[in-house]
Amino acid sequence: MKQLKHTCARIAQHSLFTSIIIGLIIVNAILVGLETYPAILEKYATWMYRIDRFLLWTFTIEIVIRLIGSKSIGAFFREPWNVFDFIIVASGHLLVGSYYVTVLRILRVLRVLRAVSIIPSLRKMVNALLLTIPSMGTIMLLLGIFFYIYAVIGTMLYQDIAPEYFGTLHSSLLTLFQVITLESWASGVMRPILVADPSSWWYFVTFIVIGAFVIINLFVGVVVNNVEEASREETPSPTDIKLDEVQQELKELKKMLEDRS
């Protein structure tokens, strides 16, 4: 048993093992890409099904090897990426009966995301990105309140004038998302409303000015902060190295003085 564990751990850490998995993920990616062409899908449906089955079982074996090779089952599932890999592969087995269903096909597309969990540099980058999310909690809450208030006001005021944009609270939120991306906010959304309600410009102008101001100010703030932190942690600045030397020299001076007294 211990022998098996050891062998699995060695296999899982071997670069060839990783390379093969990356290769199979690429094959999987090409496969889901080809399946979007109805002509190809129709002609080679059986073959594609077989390759997909093969890939699924290979990924299953891979995860079993990595699971056995890990210190313990608990340690394996404490790493979120392993949980992600496990869910992606396990769902493929559970939903196997309904092969041609769209949900299943989307799950198979998501297997391409396993490249992130396998390639260390991608994994590191995505981890860094996910770490910035908590620091954006307050800004997201603030943006949420801001969007909600404007959506309620928009629905109240323009429900009857522009039902396709402000008909319900839900469509107002979507419209405001469109407005904050500045896409057709004037030509598509505001100008038709302006004809019926000439004072409606304040609604859009204040929304864009406040929204852009809040988003830029906070988003940029968070990003710059993260970048600064990252660059600070990586390498000590030349200033700090010099200061270390100064401290060392001061210690020596002190010792010299102490020795003499």
Place this chain on the structure above:
Amino acid sequence: MKQLKHTCARIAQHSLFTSIIIGLIIVNAILVGLETYPAILEKYATWMYRIDRFLLWTFTIEIVIRLIGSKSIGAFFREPWNVFDFIIVASGHLLVGSYYVTVLRILRVLRVLRAVSIIPSLRKMVNALLLTIPSMGTIMLLLGIFFYIYAVIGTMLYQDIAPEYFGTLHSSLLTLFQVITLESWASGVMRPILVADPSSWWYFVTFIVIGAFVIINLFVGVVVNNVEEASREETPSPTDIKLDEVQQELKELKKMLEDRS
């Protein structure tokens, strides 16, 4: 009297008190959201009116408790957020007769903003945002002059060619705001004018280039400045900590030398 003051202060600072108010604000938010659906509003109009009345009186009691619990009435109203809370709630009482009027309903939506004054992290963030406004005074003045000059020139030149965009000074300013957000500036605004006046491109191109240049340069400047300031104030850098140690060691050395002489 002093006893009451003390009790109120303790209630106001209790976390349960804050939690209840946050909960009621959420109820208020859901209520104004539901009211945007005409079917629901019609059916439950009486109930909604009652809940709204209840919420308004609860918020009134809350403010009275916090007012009594504060050091003095002056100290309470010196905090702008308290003034904001007071106005939002008081206006609900003053305008109570005209319950179904739109202005009143918008005021009730704004009660959701009270979440900002209640939740400390939101309050801190909004305060930080508001603090950046004064530093943008000069840029706003410059942008104002820039917009005004272009609006006057635009109205003079294109008043007859494109009355829907440059008909009056007011609509020119709105159009220029649309142009600076780059929304349909070419396809919607410039190209139709270009047909009548082939040299009009300089008006739009210079406006966008200068406008983008000024806005990016100054806006980013202000934002980066604020971010830097914020990060500087929060924690002393490792460099500064080391320098403090160096200064400490130098003092010790000096003392050693002084003791010996």
Place this chain on the structure above:
Amino acid sequence: MKQLKHTCARIAQHSLFTSIIIGLIIVNAILVGLETYPAILEKYATWMYRIDRFLLWTFTIEIVIRLIGSKSIGAFFREPWNVFDFIIVASGHLLVGSYYVTVLRILRVLRVLRAVSIIPSLRKMVNALLLTIPSMGTIMLLLGIFFYIYAVIGTMLYQDIAPEYFGTLHSSLLTLFQVITLESWASGVMRPILVADPSSWWYFVTFIVIGAFVIINLFVGVVVNNVEEASREETPSPTDIKLDEVQQELKELKKMLEDRS
């Protein structure tokens, strides 16, 4: 003569003098704004002409006072803002015969820009902005070459397919400016061309990717650089202040050692 010079210098530096000029510039701004309304212009044409004449002569007197009050005529005209003021006012006199001509009216709008030369904070900000222009010389040259090459290729390839966008080199440059602002680049410009030439997507995608990359990389670079420089110049950092103290203490230590030996 010297007495006059001295008096003029004192007047020119008086805050009331500046305030009056700012007030007159605001009157001038309101005047050109009102003139854009044909109804008002028609009714009060004579009055507006008179006020305009009065403003022009007041500005003339103002510049003469400042000219006499300056150290020498050469020193006065060495300051670019004075040259700007002089041209704006002098052109008003030279072109006086053709009062209703558009060019003249635009010149009168530009008098509002005198606010920048009069208000110190605006002047300082615009000076800072103009100083960043030389540092962008190389990037502008690079962008120019980049735009020119794409405009020539675009004209060559799509001259016949989309004459309204790529008919001549000049219109291609304008279209590329539209594309780099991302305005209707796909829906308006690319998709119609894509129908006739299915491989034309590479032209637009590469242009946007390279253009955005170059502009962001260099523009942000210049801006950040300027911001950093500005914040560096303003105040010595706390680190530098501490280092100065360390150097001072080291000098004292050295002196103590020297005194003893």
Place this chain on the structure above:
Amino acid sequence: MKQLKHTCARIAQHSLFTSIIIGLIIVNAILVGLETYPAILEKYATWMYRIDRFLLWTFTIEIVIRLIGSKSIGAFFREPWNVFDFIIVASGHLLVGSYYVTVLRILRVLRVLRAVSIIPSLRKMVNALLLTIPSMGTIMLLLGIFFYIYAVIGTMLYQDIAPEYFGTLHSSLLTLFQVITLESWASGVMRPILVADPSSWWYFVTFIVIGAFVIINLFVGVVVNNVEEASREETPSPTDIKLDEVQQELKELKKMLEDRS
């Protein structure tokens, strides 16, 4: 032979030589610009052909001179810009038979890019830009995976609803590029699909939010990093200069102490 090498090296480094080449590149640029006007091209076709031939041979001689003047042929071609110059000029000779073919004409437009290899400041700037590309390798891979997954899902879901946008994997990728630039993403792409599939908003909103987040976070990160690195390398900060002085003084102190003991 050595004499010739020496003469060529001196010519190649002479500023007049560079000026002439820059002048000829400008002539070449004007020429390809004029050729886009069919009327001019038709009338002066022979002359333009002759000037083009002359320019090509002058550039050939220039490269031969620089090749002979360089230390060795290997050293010459180790510099990528020389390889670029060589290919641009050599291809002009190889494809000479098919003068009027579009590919050839585009190659002649690209000769304008030689300005980058000749003007040192442009060369330095482009080199700096190209150096930032490797550091964006991981982000490009991540963006690629992200685009691919969304393109496959989009094709699967909206192939029949919106064939012009999501008909094939290839057109889906182009549409997603359009969506990430925020161009007509709502008015042109999403809203028509929304009519047929009311739940499709999640596809676009998540794509834009994740895409914008990833791109801003990483792109800005890379840019800021590069800017910081650049400014760090250029000049030692005043802090570092002072620290050097402190270290110098400490050494002197130590020596004084050593001398005395």
